[in-house]
Amino acid sequence: MLDKAASILDCYRPDGGSFRLTELSARTSLPKTTVFRLCADLVRLGLLEREADTYRLGGKLFELGSLVPRRHDLREAALPFLQDLFEATRETVHLGVREGREVVYVERIHGHDVLPLPSRIGGRLPLTCTGVGKALLAFSDAELTEQVLAGPLASLTPYSITDPVRLRTAIEQAQVSGLAYEEQEAALGVSCIAAPVFDGQVAVAALSVAVPRVRFRPAQLAPAVRTAALGLSRLLRSGR
Amino acid sequence: MLDKAASILDCYRPDGGSFRLTELSARTSLPKTTVFRLCADLVRLGLLEREADTYRLGGKLFELGSLVPRRHDLREAALPFLQDLFEATRETVHLGVREGREVVYVERIHGHDVLPLPSRIGGRLPLTCTGVGKALLAFSDAELTEQVLAGPLASLTPYSITDPVRLRTAIEQAQVSGLAYEEQEAALGVSCIAAPVFDGQVAVAALSVAVPRVRFRPAQLAPAVRTAALGLSRLLRSGR
């Protein structure tokens, strides 16, 4: 029964939004009656909200989600460094962690001009299509990296790297330089430079700067990204 | 059964943390056996995580919570203005909304020096003890404000206002000036200035700057806070 309720909530990943009863019933392949009853319960508990025949995620989920310790702590530690990075570059800054074959974005800060990016806080993207993802891959367990390279490679734009050989080269370059690059592989017109954040030997997160392709100057961004990632890594090491 | 599972999750509000089986059993006043089984289910579903006999909120909650539409949209719209405010003041900046008799903090940004504040993103504090809360009270439905004034007034420090008369005066001042002040009412040594964010006539949120008492200069902060709140209000009005 919990399973059924959870599968309803799962309909909202990874993009949020709002659904009607029938849609939920179809997506979960549960009988309409069952979904109806469960949604009513979930609304009563504050996990869903209802507005005229459509259901959205509820405020209590926001509260609970913000309190998830590992994410909250990482965010809290990282925020000042992301802040520094944003001020140094004035561009959109991301912080993400690995979850399976995907990146989960933990934080994202930006100014008034918003890039047309598919990344959302709490959202997921394929590791292989993003700067953050490549930085994580480059400094993760080698076995996992091989698994990802062996599997089918997702593609978000025509520039997404779907050739495992090219991808391996990119990852090796990142391992050497400590920086991962991404050019229009996640969104057209947007390039990105990323660096891993270490807690000890393994990368526990990565941060990146996303920039409109037309004014992407990697050489100018690299030092700031390095500094931020290094500062955060040092803090994590000292803090535990 | 959902109710029971939800009451387990509710143990983690408003402060997160991690609990042992017995603690959860006590807090929910459910039999240990039942909690055991439910926690196992919740872990399986990713809503809790287990580490050596203690349970914490799970990663899936983070994902879902970040996707809650109303909060997400507000945060997204507000972030650039909070950013401006932070850069103008270099102090800790908050964004909060009203939920019952409490503030729920939606966003908080700060630099490397972290104030000893009880506020957390997703956390709740009494409306009456915080700058954000007073700004919300001053520009909310009058009936609700009266209800809050009539009820018992919470107290977080010796400076928290527990006298309804004094509190009403403070709210009226905020209504006149468009700014709410708070001095060590939420945390010792921290003062705060806040402004409401309007979506039309009613305040849907409020933002604030919290400053160590020793260098609190309201006159210098006020323009930046006003500008940010006004800018965000304008954006919300135009965006809908």
Add this chain to the structure above:
DNA sequence: AAATATGTTCCGTGACACGGAACAGAGCTG
């Protein structure tokens, strides 16, 4: 060795979740 914590397994009972069938509207279509 006894006492008191913890988490965990077992299992019989009965409450209550389940979901098919039927109903109630709203919005089209012929």
Add this chain to the structure above:
DNA sequence: CAGCTCTGTTCCGTGTCACGGAACATATTT
């Protein structure tokens, strides 16, 4: 306007599976 087809909703009999007391396993304290 009847007839069809979508919505969401109520009803209710069936049987499943959540419930929680009792017993157990293990660690720590007395």
